[in-house]
Every structure is written in C-alpha cells, then in structure tokens.
Amino acid sequence: MNTAEPLPLYSIDSAPKERIRFAIVLLPNFTLTAFSGFVDMLRLSADEGDYSKPVRCSWSVVGDTLAPVRASCGIQITPWQTFAEAEPFDYLVVVGGLLHSGPQANEETLQFIRGAARTNATLVGICTGVFALMRAGVLEDHRICVSWFHYWDFVERFPAVNADALVADRLFVIDRRRITCSGGRASIDVAAAILLRHFEHATVQKALRILLVGEMQKGNAPQPHPPGLAPATHPKVKRAILVMEQHVGRTLPLEELACKLDLSPRQLERLFKAETGRSPQAFAKQVRLRTAAWLLTSSDRTVADIASSCGFSDASHLGREFRKQFGVPPVAFREQRAGTPDAGAAALDETFPGRVDVY
Template sequence: MCTRSIESAADTGGKIRFGIVLLPNFTLTAFSGFVDLLRLASDEGDMSRPVRCSWTVVGPSLVPVRASCGIQITPWTTYEEGESFDYVVVVGGLLHSGPSAGEATLQFIRAAARTSATLVGICTGAFALMRAGVMDGYRTCVSWFHYWDFLERFPRAEERNLVADRLFVIDGRRITCSGGRASIDVAAAILLRHVEATIVQKALRILLVDDAQKGNAPQPYPPGLEPATHPKVRRAILLMEQHVGGPLSLAELARRLDVSARQLERLFLAETGKSPNAYGRQIRIRTAAWLLTSSDGTVADIATSCGFSDASHLGREFRKEFGESPHAYRVARTQSRTAASVQV
C-alpha cells in the first residue's frame, strides 16, 4: 500500500483518495454518513461520479464484513492490491461482540502511518489505531459512552490526550471521531481542506444537515452531565449510564475512579445535591420512563433492563418520582402523543 502527498493531490487538482477499512460489527450509520458526503461533494448534479474524490473499501480479503445491524459489505480490494490513498479511514462499531481488527489490518494501519497518509478513526476505529500503536503523542477522540472502555483497554494511554466531550479531533495527520452523525461532520471538515465550501454546503443540504458541526462542538451527553461538573462526578455518571441494567455499588464506583467512597459522596453532594446512589436511581428511573414511551417492552422487562428487581420494585420507585404508576405514565403519554398527531 502506498500513499501520495495530500498537498500535491490538492495542488494538482487530482482526486482525494480515501481507503476505507470496515472492522467487524462496524456501525453502518457512521460508514454511510461519511461515504455519502464524499459522494455528494464529489460530482455535480445527481451523477454520484468520483470526480473530486474517490473511495475504496479495502480489507484483508474479499470476505464480506458484517455491520452491527447485520448488513454485510464486501471489500472491493485487498490491502496488498489497494491503490494509493490520501486518507485511510477505519470505521469501528461494537466492542464486545466478537473479533475486532485482525493482525493484517493492524499491519496495514502501521504501514499507512509510515507514509504521508492521514489516518482517520471513526467510532471505535480509534481503538484499532491505538492497538496498531500509531496514536502516541496524538489526541484521541472517543464517545463518552466508550471512555472507560478505552482506559481499561489501554491503561498506558495518557488520559490528558483522551477527548470524550467533543465530536471529533483533528491532530495533524490523525483524525478521530466519536461516531454516529459526527462522521458526516468529519467528512465535511476533511473536504473543506480540498474543495470549495459551497460544494460541501450543498452536499450537507442534500443530506438535510443544516450545517456541519465543528470539532469543538460538544457531544450530546445524557441528562445530568454538564460541562462544569467535576471530572470525577462526570465520569461516575458516565459509568452509571453504561451500567443501567446492573448498577455498580458505591464502592465499585469509587474504586474505578480512584477515590474513596466518602470523597465521591462529598463530590456528588456538592455538584448535584444528591448522593451517588440517589443520582444513579434517578438515571435508572428516567431511562425506564423513556423506555415506557419509546418501546413496547413490558413493565417487567423494562424493570429488569433498568436494574430493578421486578415490576413492583420499579412501580414503587416510579411513583416516588412521577406520582403515578408506570402503566398510567405510559397510557397518558401515548394518548397525548396520539392527540398531538391527530391535530397535525
């Protein structure tokens, strides 16, 4: 695999070439959002020709790669037969459901890092870049949801270089992205290096995106996470969000944060006015309320998925929070939503 200089490609009017690596269980939204913006910005009209840039899906073999949703995509070529690329984009997805990047993929990433190519990690693609050893000294952006997964897998990583409160980070020839819709923003930021802004804006409008977000735009945190919150409290809340179905004890939270249980309690009271246990309970109650109005799950199933022992337990806690039973809450919100849709 070889690469050409990005600057020379742009200066000579040549195509900007993207090599896209799909990891097992990759996120389809992240991949399709990135590629679709390239497609729309690459040509005029509705032709979808690779005029301004081109993209190739590469892999260790031509065996189809399964996305997390079950759709399979076959690489167009192998690493050995791949053409030259200006950007090597690694798209990740699920972390805990099977094999991740194989040794051939890691070697491909390392080879790209020795050239002038820019490496792009989308979603958990950043984990593969870390495994390949090509992120030393670079800032790495991950989703807030995968913050602790990252630190657990890479304990020697410098925490000061880990960014979990921004959509994406561009650091020299390394670009990492939190995933999801932010993949469109990353594609826009890359294209703005090489083509006119009006072309990129047109592509965004076709995708019904008002405007691309900048890298310093904040990730959409779950309820309760505010930028001014103490870092230890913010991380504890992230852990609570990640373990809604199996709540961590106060002792385990404190251990993971490297503080004492008493210190964590003091921080929570100062920042939120609640104890860690009370705050965690509120997160689980709010999650249950959301599931009651956005899913068809039974109250018993929702109770289990939100860390309550049974439907009765959820019912007691729900009445304390909302003054009504889960069933009444679901019926009232469903009727309200139906009435609003009829009026429209």
C-alpha cells in the same frame, strides 16, 4: 502536547488538481450508520447531478483479505482490495463498532495502519475505530475523541493515555493528521469537515441537503447523550458516573463500582458525598430514573420495556420510584410532556435546578 493544526486548506475558487483518495477499513461488527454516512458524503460531493461518479474524490474499501466483513446489524461488506493491492490514498478511514462481540483489528490491520502513519496520509478513526488507531500506536501526543458511551472502555483498555488528551464531549477532533470521531451521525459531519478542506462550500452543502441534514455540526458541538448529570470535578467521580451510564440496565454493587475505579468502597462514598452531596447508590438511582424519563419522552417503548432497560425489576418498581422522584407515574409523565421538545431534560432541570452536564 502539540496543539491541533488544521489540514491544508485549498482555495474555494479552485478545483483540486487530483482526486482526494480515501481508503476505508471496516473492523468486525462495524457500525453501518458510521460507514454509510461517511461514504455517502463522499459520493454526493464527488460529482455533479445524480451520477455519483468519483470525480472530485474516490474511495475504496480495503481489508487484509477479500472475505466479507459483518456489520453489527448483520449486513456484510466485501472489501474491494486487499491491503497489498491498495492504491495510494490521502486518507485512511478506520470504522469500528461493537467492542464486545468477538475479535477487533487483527495484526495485519494494525500493521497497515502503522504503514499509513509513516506516509503523508491522514488517519481517521470513526466510532471504535479510534481503538484500533490507539492499538496501532499512531495517536501518541494527539487529542483523541471517543463516544461518551465508550469512554470508560477506552480508559480501561489504555490506562496510560493522558486524561487531558481524551475528549468525550465533542463530535470529532481534528489534530494535525489524526482525526477521531465519536461515530453515528457525526460521521457525516466529520466527512463534511474533511471535504471542506478541499472543495468549495456549495459542493459540500449540496451533499448535506440531499442527505436531509441541513447544516453540518462543527467538531466542538456537544455529543448528544441521555439526560445530563450534576457537576463532578473529580476525575474518579466523572468516571464512576460514566460507568453508571454504561451499566444503566443493572444496579452495580458498590464494591464492583469501586473496584473498577481502583478505589475502596469507603473512598468512593467519601468522594461522591463531597462532589455531589449524595451516595453512589443514590446517584446511580438518579441516573436510572433520568434515563427512564428521557426514554418516556423520546421513544414509544412500553413502561415495562423501559423499566427493564433501566435496571428496575418491573413496571411497578419503576412506577413507585418514578412517582417519588417526579410526583406522577410514568404514563402520566409521558402524557403531560408529549410533544414537548427535550421534555426529559426539562423535567430534570425542574427536579435538580442548576445541574450541569458532566464532561
């Protein structure tokens, strides 16, 4: 596999001779945060003062038609230009979102991505936009960053992908002229990293301060995710734990979990005992309890709501299991740790000393 290479770096003492041009493709049910965070970094870095003029860089939303594209939150964005009308660009940014709510990138979009790959443009996949880049066949021999939440979806849809090339523990990956980003707030960070290749640091830092972000996170910063999990070196066990996290709202039967991993239930049980010392069912319960502990200390949701979200039949069921694990009922746990940073994670360290996040 080729090693990642940096994009061309301009001198911080010189302004770019031409504007850096971005074309942005929004996929159906795209995540608004990922789009707005990225484009606001462009807007705030493009000009001085509060004018937001596209002086240093320009951006345009393009689509196969001018029909509005609906975000996952319901807001609709109308493309400014069709693919046929799109002006030349330096970066093509594909923003995705929900995977299971209707059609994704159509064939016209995939053809547009392939055409961009044949130019000198850099392709950027944000959130599940990376799925579209993969479907277009433009990520071969590149490292690929995906959100921990969509890791298994990616593996399931693209089983031939090299597991060593898939990165689910970083915010974003820059590999030559392919940039992939986990999404969410990380879209701000990846935009900042791109702009720092062309503009002086003060220009980008100004934009980050206006967005109340402060310092950007580097690509190798870890993706934030619910409480960490015990070490698991076997790839099948790692994937099983990711499936558990993605289905934290219900108890997956052992047979269904094993089927997703192309294993027999007996093989899966043997692997789990060897790697974690616990059965898959016991480990899944720990995942659900850990997530409940995290939600109790990081949100104002009711115990009943958390119980439902974490796969327990009701608040009483969660209370019984929670007391067994942590020695106190959920309400007392929340009160004891109110205002304590990372209280949920700290509780897990006390209960499972020496744990390490899986990834």
